[in-house]
Amino acid sequence: MAERKVGDICGSSASTTSDDHPKDTLDLKPEDGDPESPEAQKDQDLKSVLVTSVLNLEEIDVDLYRGTHHWVPRTQRLFGGQIIGQALVAAAKSVGDNLYAHSLHCYFVRAGDPKVPVLYQVDRIRDGRSFTVRSVRAIQHGQPILICQASFQMLQPSPLQHQFTMPAVPPPEDLLTAEELIRLYLSKPDLAEKYKLGLNKLLAIEVPIEIKPVNPPVFYKVTASEPKNLFWVRARGYIGEGNMKLHCCVAAYVSDFALLGTALLPYPGYRAQFAASLDHAMWFHSTFRSDEWMLYECESPWAGGSRGLVQGRLWRRDGVLAASCSQEGVLRVKPVTRPSKL
Numbered sequence: 381m382a383e384r385k386v387g388d389i390c391g392s393s394a395s396t397t398s399d400d401h402p403k404d405t406l407d408l409k410p411e412d413g414d415p416e417s418p419e420a421q422k423d424q425d426l427k428s429v430l431v432t433s434v435l436n437l438e439e440i441d442v443d444l445y446r447g448t449h450h451w452v453p454r455t456q457r458l459f460g461g462q463i464i465g466q467a468l469v470a471a472a473k474s475v476g477d478n479l480y481a482h483s484l485h486c487y488f489v490r491a492g493d494p495k496v497p498v499l500y501q502v503d504r505i506r507d508g509r510s511f512t513v514r515s516v517r518a519i520q521h522g523q524p525i526l527i528c529q530a531s532f533q534m535l536q537p538s539p540l541q542h543q544f545t546m547p548a549v550p551p552p553e554d555l556l557t558a559e560e561l562i563r564l565y566l567s568k569p570d571l572a573e574k575y576k577l578g579l580n581k582l583l584a585i586e587v588p589i590e591i592k593p594v595n596p597p598v599f600y601k602v603t604a605s606e607p608k609n610l611f612w613v614r615a616r617g618y619i620g621e622g623n624m625k626l627h628c629c630v631a632a633y634v635s636d637f638a639l640l641g642t643a644l645l646p647y648p649g650y651r652a653q654f655a656a657s658l659d660h661a662m663w664f665h666s667t668f669r670s671d672e673w674m675l676y677e678c679e680s681p682w683a684g685g686s687r688g689l690v691q692g693r694l695w696r697r698d699g700v701l702a703a704s705c706s707q708e709g710v711l712r713v714k715p716v717t718r719p720s721k722l
């Protein structure tokens with residue numbers, strides 16, 4: 381597969397280019413300073429696998445792309461965030477550089493099979509004056525596993541601007557990563573052997589996302605809590621400035637991580653026997669860098685009927701709301717014989 385620059389991943393195959401779109405458009409621009417400097421080169425060498433692999437779709441034909449897998453959950457069904465992120469990449473390919481992803485809505489209709497790639501068939505529903513809509517079917521074995529609609533808008537400033545206030549939490553520098561927390565727990569002399577195995581398996585997983593739980597006992601369900609969870613999150617590796625559509629695709633990938641589990645937090649006496657996202661909706665509010673720490677505020681306002689509704693808000697460190705998402709998932713649980721000692 382020809383090496384594609386980051387800019388090509390969401391670069392548009394549409395002809396529209398406009399000279400008057402604002403500076404921070406989708407064109408890649410080198411980082412400030414000397415792009416050949418050792419630091420810039422080191423960063424480039426550490427480019428996120430989300431960019432070099434997961435979201436780097438192969439073009440099969442016009443509006444037809446193929447995606448491969450990097451990390452698959454232990455359920456051995458494809459991670460929902462991967463399919464959403466790849467679907468948004470496919471949708472963005474035929475959208476002009478002057479248009480920004482502002483929302484997506486999707487249903488997961490079949491489990492993804494990690495043994496075969498995913499095809500993304502894009503339907504160009506409408507190119508309006510301000511809004512452009514694409515429909516994407518993610519296909520495996522000739523059947524859709526995901527149906528997704530994505531909408532893109534020209535930049536249209538407005539005097540109507542408001543947002544909630546970002547929660548007050550410790551900065552990521554004051555918190556430990558998930559890996560550091562697991563190593564800390566593994567260092568406990570009285571840790572039972574059976575927990576060591578599970579924790580070492582967790583450490584071995586190559587998740588392309590870095591996480592810093594704000595409240596680890598809540599994050600790991602050691603204590604019962606209200607269905608709310610806060611953690612800092614960012615893509616592992618370097619992505620850089622420029623292509624906002626790409627950062628939206630990475631944020632879509634990130635947004636499905638640990639989100640559904642929020643609905644389980646009040647029930648430490650139960651564990652999921654079968655849990656899977658049914659749908660996922662996402663709205664993008666401002667520019668952001670998905671390879672920089674963002675606060676993920678997750679909450680579950682409702683659960684019942686073997687389903688849970690969960691909502692997330694991704695905050696930039698400066699308090700600007702970057703993106704919001706909502707998801708319903710099927711949650712079939714069974715009692716835990718012993719509470720998790722995590």
Ligand SMILES: CC(C)(COP(=O)(O)OP(=O)(O)OC[C@H]1O[C@@H](n2cnc3c(N)ncnc32)[C@H](O)[C@@H]1OP(=O)(O)O)[C@@H](O)C(=O)NCCC(=O)NCCSC(=O)CCCC(=O)O
Nearest residue numbers: 458459460488489490491492638639640641654656657712
């Ligand atoms: C949601 C379903 C499964 C619905 O399909 P369906 O044919 O109606 O299937 P189903 O009857 O619901 O069965 C599904 C499964 O649930 C089991 N089941 C059924 N009833 C019960 C019960 N009472 N107690 C316990 N288990 C029950 C069935 O045996 C099925 O299990 P099986 O697939 O046979 O192992 C389907 O549409 C589907 O698979 N959609 C794709 C879901 C998906 O893959 N989402 C993305 C991946 S999940 C994710 O990435 C989020 C991460 C979650 C996390 O945070 O960890």
